[in-house]
Amino acid sequence: MKFRRQQALLVLILTADIFLGGGLIRMAAESGERAAVSAVFAGKEAEDRRGGPEQESAGTVALTFDDGPNERYTEALLDGLEKRGVKASFFLLGDCIRGNEATVKRMDAEGHLIGVHGMSHVDLTGEDVETALGQLRQAREMIAQITGKRPEYMRPPYGNWNGALAERTEMEPVFWSVDTLDWKLRDAEAITERTLHCVEDGSVILMHDGFETSVEAAFAIIDNLLADGYTFVTADELMID
Ligand code: ZN
Secondary structure: OHHHHHHHHHHHHHHHHHHHOOOHHHHHHHOHHHHHHHHHHHHHHHHHHOOOOOOOOOEEEEEEEEEEOOOOOHHHHHHHHHHHOOOOEEEEEHHHHOOOHHHHHHHHHOOOEEEEEEOOOOOHHHOOHHHHHHHHHHHHHHHHHHHOOOOOEEOOHHHOOOHHHHHHOOOEEOOOOEEOOHHHHOOHHHHHHHHHHHOOOOOEEEEEOOOHHHHHHHHHHHHHHHHOOEEEOOHHHHHHO
16 A cells, blocks of 8 residues: 555656656655655746746735734744844734733834734634623723834634624724644644745735744745745735735
């Protein structure tokens, strides 16, 4: 059984090699299934590079980070974003802001978009409307106290939202189009590959700054997409377009 699978894999790799040129067989030989996945991504990258250096812009994307600020990882993320000249969007939890006010201040000072994710991480559609709105308002005021700006955007936890909340909140909900599953994968390479495979012009990428692997993946995603000619903007800029 195992032998047959490897044979099938070899056929796949050889087929890929015919289209893409050398180099893949060695990579494929390193580790079975994983190599096949890599070959697919290598294919995508090779294809992208055919655009050549004259290619102007591949598109515009927004990186968004939920559930922070995180006292262990957010500062490191901000350092890397600053180094790369990339602005991101952060949807913060009121309960995580306490004690991390300086980080929130820095996000704002460095041009990132700050939005609301709630006070604690609850499904807002499971609360009565007044309670849910009260939590959003409270987190919004906490941020306003620190930055002097009242956030205009929010992201509902789990993406759960409804008409009653939409009608009553003063903030604009921001969803996403690429779910990196970073919280689940906890593997920078896997997160990066998955994301690069799904990204297109206008993508809103969902990540979480509470994991070292997410921060690492975010830098790899940025470096790859910048090299491919993408521009990073904050989520509000994509929504206006
Ligand atoms: Zn969340």
